[in-house]
Amino acid sequence: MESSRKDNLKKNTGLFIRIVGFIIFLIIIGKILDFCVYDDTELYTRIMTHELYNMKKNIDVVCLGSSHCYRSLDPKIMDKEFGMCSFDAASPMQELDAASVIVRDVLRNNDVKHIYIELFYSISEKVPYKQRNELGFNAVIFDKLKPSLYKFKTMLMATSVENYPVEFIKCRRTTTKILDKNYVIPLVKKKLTKEYFEYDPEMINNDNEQYHGKGFFCGTRTRTVGSFFYNSHKKSISEDAISQDWKNSLIEIIEFCKNKGVEVSLYSAPVSDFQLIDVGNYDKYIEYVSTIAAKNGVEYTDFNLCKKEYFDPLKNNYFEDEDHLNINGAEAFTKVFCDYNNHKIPKEELFYSSYKNKLSEIEFDVLGAVINKEKNEISIEPVTVNGSWDNILCEVEIKDSEESRKLTVKPGEKIKTGDGKTGDISVNLIYKDTEVGHIETTY
Amino acid sequence: MLFNSMEFLAFFPIVVLAFFIIPKKVRTVWLLLASYYFYMSWNAKYAILIFASTLITYLSGILMESCPDRYKKAVLTGSLLSNLGILAVFKYADFFLSSLSDLLNRAGIIVAERSLGLILPVGISFYTFQALSYSIDVYRKKIPAERNFLKYALFVSFFPQLVAGPIERSENLLTQIQGIDQKSHRELVDIERIIDGLLLMMWGFMQKLVIADRISPVVKHIYGNYTDCGAKEIIIATVLFAFQIYCDFGGYTNIAIGAARVIDIRLMQNFRQPYLAFSVKDFWRRWHISLTNWFRDYLYIPLGGNRKGVFRKELNTLIVFTVSGLWHGASWNFVVWGFMHALLLILNDLWDMYKEKIWGVKQKKKKTIITRIIGAAVTFACVDLAWVFFAAGDIKKAVNIILQQFTSLKGSIIWDAALNHQEKIVLIAAILVLLAVDLMHEMNISVFKLVKKQKLLIRWFLYATLIWGVVIFGVYGSSAGLDQKFIYFQF
Numbered sequence: 001m002e003s004s005r006k007d008n009l010k011k012n013t014g015l016f017i018r019i020v021g022f023i024i025f026l027i028i029i030g031k032i033l034d035f036c037v038y039d040d041t042e043l044y045t046r047i048m049t050h051e052l053y054n055m056k057k058n059i060d061v062v063c064l065g066s067s068h069c070y071r072s073l074d075p076k077i078m079d080k081e082f083g084m085c086s087f088d089a090a091s092p093m094q095e096l097d098a099a100s101v102i103v104r105d106v107l108r109n110n111d112v113k114h115i116y117i118e119l120f121y122s123i124s125e126k127v128p129y130k131q132r133n134e135l136g137f138n139a140v141i142f143d144k145l146k147p148s149l150y151k152f153k154t155m156l157m158a159t160s161v162e163n164y165p166v167e168f169i170k171c172r173r174t175t176t177k178i179l180d181k182n183y184v185i186p187l188v189k190k191k192l193t194k195e196y197f198e199y200d201p202e203m204i205n206n207d208n209e210q211y212h213g214k215g216f217f218c219g220t221r222t223r224t225v226g227s228f229f230y231n232s233h234k235k236s237i238s239e240d241a242i243s244q245d246w247k248n249s250l251i252e253i254i255e256f257c258k259n260k261g262v263e264v265s266l267y268s269a270p271v272s273d274f275q276l277i278d279v280g281n282y283d284k285y286i287e288y289v290s291t292i293a294a295k296n297g298v299e300y301t302d303f304n305l306c307k308k309e310y311f312d313p314l315k316n317n318y319f320e321d322e323d324h325l326n327i328n329g330a331e332a333f334t335k336v337f338c339d340y341n342n343h344k345i346p347k348e349e350l351f352y353s354s355y356k357n358k359l360s361e362i363e364f365d366v367l368g369a370v371i372n373k374e375k376n377e378i379s380i381e382p383v384t385v386n387g388s389w390d391n392i393l394c395e396v397e398i399k400d401s402e403e404s405r406k407l408t409v410k411p412g413e414k415i416k417t418g419d420g421k422t423g424d425i426s427v428n429l430i431y432k433d434t435e436v437g438h439i440e441t442t443y
Numbered sequence: 444m445l446f447n448s449m450e451f452l453a454f455f456p457i458v459v460l461a462f463f464i465i466p467k468k469v470r471t472v473w474l475l476l477a478s479y480y481f482y483m484s485w486n487a488k489y490a491i492l493i494f495a496s497t498l499i500t501y502l503s504g505i506l507m508e509s510c511p512d513r514y515k516k517a518v519l520t521g522s523l524l525s526n527l528g529i530l531a532v533f534k535y536a537d538f539f540l541s542s543l544s545d546l547l548n549r550a551g552i553i554v555a556e557r558s559l560g561l562i563l564p565v566g567i568s569f570y571t572f573q574a575l576s577y578s579i580d581v582y583r584k585k586i587p588a589e590r591n592f593l594k595y596a597l598f599v600s601f602f603p604q605l606v607a608g609p610i611e612r613s614e615n616l617l618t619q620i621q622g623i624d625q626k627s628h629r630e631l632v633d634i635e636r637i638i639d640g641l642l643l644m645m646w647g648f649m650q651k652l653v654i655a656d657r658i659s660p661v662v663k664h665i666y667g668n669y670t671d672c673g674a675k676e677i678i679i680a681t682v683l684f685a686f687q688i689y690c691d692f693g694g695y696t697n698i699a700i701g702a703a704r705v706i707d708i709r710l711m712q713n714f715r716q717p718y719l720a721f722s723v724k725d726f727w728r729r730w731h732i733s734l735t736n737w738f739r740d741y742l743y744i745p746l747g748g749n750r751k752g753v754f755r756k757e758l759n760t761l762i763v764f765t766v767s768g769l770w771h772g773a774s775w776n777f778v779v780w781g782f783m784h785a786l787l788l789i790l791n792d793l794w795d796m797y798k799e800k801i802w803g804v805k806q807k808k809k810k811t812i813i814t815r816i817i818g819a820a821v822t823f824a825c826v827d828l829a830w831v832f833f834a835a836g837d838i839k840k841a842v843n844i845i846l847q848q849f850t851s852l853k854g855s856i857i858w859d860a861a862l863n864h865q866e867k868i869v870l871i872a873a874i875l876v877l878l879a880v881d882l883m884h885e886m887n888i889s890v891f892k893l894v895k896k897q898k899l900l901i902r903w904f905l906y907a908t909l910i911w912g913v914v915i916f917g918v919y920g921s922s923a924g925l926d927q928k929f930i931y932f933q934f
Contacts, residue, residue, distance in 0.1 A: 015634055021903075022903055022906070025903050025907060026907050026910065026911075029907045029911055030911065033911060033915070161449045161450075162449075162920045163920065164449060164920065165914070165919065165920040166920065169914060171911075171914075171915055172914060172915055172920075175915055175916060176863070176865030176866055176868075176869055176916070177865070178915060179865045179868055179869065180865055
């Protein structure tokens with residue numbers, strides 16, 4: 001009896017070890033497959049999260065949000081101005097469910113005093129989490145955060161069930177690329193380098209953009225007034241389009257932080273007026289977020305309302321594109337951000353009361369144009385501050401595989417391009433016989 | 444709930460783990476609840492139909508045993524008519540109505556097409572036949588009537604084989620269900636058997652997700668644009684469809700058999716290397732074996748089988764296979780498909796019968812490799828030609844596609860549009876693996892047993908290759924973009 005019980009125990013233990021052993025074996029094979037096909041060699045979040053988890057100093061101030069955060073706030077300047085250790089724990093198009101996971105990770109390992117959450121209007125209008133039918137940008141941050149039950153639960157709620165395989169299994173995302181030796185061999189060679197294993201930021205740096213440490217990643221290009229463009233108009237803000245999930249996540253983060261004794265502030269980083277004018281009713285977004293902030297006892301500051309005397313990104317060519325500040329812009333903005341949060345500048349002095357008020361004080365300017373392509377026609381639609389299209393002409397050069405032609409058209413006038421054709425388009429915006437803008441793009 | 448769904452991935456482990464640990468006396472109830480939950484995840488209200496079928500056949504079984512012999516036939520007839528009546532209304536009513544109105548219109552009597560607009564309940568053809576086989580077996584006194592309603596209800600609704608077979612017999616499945624409560628926990632939790640079951644399920648998933656669902660868009664694309672296709676593309680699509688339907692249905696069956704195996708229920712084999720058949724007759728001993736056997740035992744033999752002369756035998760074959768075609772779908776193209784197989788079988792029979800008489804060729808019991816290869820190739824070609832009626836959806840289109848195979852000299856299009864280079868490699872490799880496994884099984888070498896004899900690390904590597912192969916190369920989830928139901932669900 002005793003020996004049969006011992007035999008059973010031995011048998012069951014052996015069985016248990018075999019099962020666990022096989023599961024570990026499966027995971028190892030999976031990791032090998034991930035290594036061979038999952039390309040994270042140029043992923044900003046890989047470098048950022050590595051630094052985040054290996055900070056020797058305590059992180060006192062954390063900034064969350066999208067690329068508008070990590071490209072506009074320089075933690076080194078913040079450290080100096082706040083006298084504390086700061087970190088940009090943001091990521092491309094970071095949505096608030098991902099932000100809530102980062103908050104918990106950071107608070108678990110650090111005694112955080114203050115969290116700044118950047119709120120870009122476009123992210124508030126994303127689809128409800130369970131209706132996401134693509135992997136999306138959350139993957140680039142979820143992939144790199146440490147495993148936790150909260151992260152697992154968030155990921156389950158972060159997308160539709162059909163997306164679970166690609167969400168949880170990285171090597172599933174590239175499926176048959178595993179058979180493409182022209183993809184796999186160079187990738188494996190790139191990963192079997194000292195730079196990759198040591199998380200060398202040089203892997204994500206290029207001529208135009210650099211990683212400066214503590215999550216700050218910024219570019220050096222400049223987009224001047226007159227050269228901003230989009231290929232389609234932005235949608236105006238609608239409260240109906242603002243996601244309930246976004247709102248719930250925001251409130252959840254605020255409450256979580258408050259319970260942990262961490263101060264929370266909400267803000268919106270500067271984006272080009274070219275974009276906000278095209279949106280048309282940006283004040284609606286400011287009102288909506290201000291209401292949420294007031295209800296939850298936190299401050300919301302929109303730095304798009306900054307007065308020119310303190311921060312004039314257009315005049316100083318502080319933008320590198322329609323959305324993001326360049327390195328010069330980030331330095332200037334971080335200083336203003338810190339001065340405000342250090343109470344060195346009163347709110348009424350720094351900000352306009354509304355975006356509409358801000359615009360009313362700007363002289364007429366042509367900021368750029370929307371190059372609108374529909375079927376086989378293009379139209380050039382300038383975006384101006386406080387002015388109409390009167391006295392504006394567009395000198396256009398179109399090049400495709402068959403022909404190149406130059407023409408001068410009025411704003412909004414349709415230019416035929418031919419069915420299904422693609423090519424290059426160059427536009428000079430002329431206001432009262434003076435060139436005020438130049439755009440080069442493709443169609 | 445599909446087998447290849449996240450819901451099943453959660454459902455199955457829960458059902459199995461609970462089954463292993465709950466007290467013996469509640470095992471039947473647990474599996475019954477799980478089976479009904481599985482079925483109702485499709486459409487809850489149609490559970491009434493399966494319940495009705497269960498109740499009718501259960502009561503008729505008991506009645507047949509207790510009533511005088513002279514009433515047994517009436518009871519059986521009642522059971523058959525009511526079950527077939529349900530099947531007829533839900534599956535065939537619209538077909539008959541539209542065929543009737545079409546016929547009348549052609550005869551000059553103009554009538555508006557009417558339809559009942561009923562949705563076909565999933566699995567109705569399968570569970571109806573399974574319940575009927577029980578009724579008939581009780582009538583024939585092959586088995587005693589089951590008195591335990593819960594066990595009988597589980598026999599009809601057992602979730603692994605409920606919606607697409609195999610169509611089980613009470614001697615096999617009901618007997619095992621009767622013994623479910625007697626097994627000890629130690630007997631149930633037999634790790635080797637569980638591994639066997641899980642491996643078979645993974646193999647089934649490989650067939651379905653890696654092969655069948657990868658082929659589906661190619662066939663849809665080419666058959667949908669057949670007028671623009673050359674003969675080469677249509678032949679490729681037709682050959683691929685043969686593998687699609689084999690892997691879809693065979694894959695489903697393997698998942699079903701594997702799932703049942705995990706909980707120590709043995710279901711019957713439903714496919715036996717069908718494309719290695721050396722004749723059409725042999726093909727039907729290998730393809731959808733449970734249905735073939737059902738028709739043999741409950742239609743062909745009662746009609747007289749081969750005991751009433753050659754003419755009657757061939758007539759019975761014609762009737763059985765035409766009905767079989769109709770069983771597969773309420774549409775004339777399926778009837779034509781069944782009819783074609785009947786003709787092929789009749790030709791096969793006549794050839795066998797008169798070979799020796801006309802050419803003096805003796806029937807060899809053991810075939811040579813050459814004759815087997817030629818036989819298999821010819822059989823595949825005949826069966827594949829018939830599959831066109833299955834895949835095309837209607838007779839006119841099927842005929843046009845067949846003609847296009849033999850006449851079109853158009854330049855090649857587009858199977859590249861449906862599959863890129865790497866996808867083609869995966870597909871071809873998977874089909875070659877499938878054929879290799881089938882060939883080994885044909886030579887009585889069980890691949891699964893062979894794998895289990897290997898050293899631990901080699902076994903683990905092979906298991907991991909199968910699992911990761913399905914995970915990476917399977918067509919499922921958000922990347923699929925296809926309707927991934929099993930083909931045989933429409934029956």
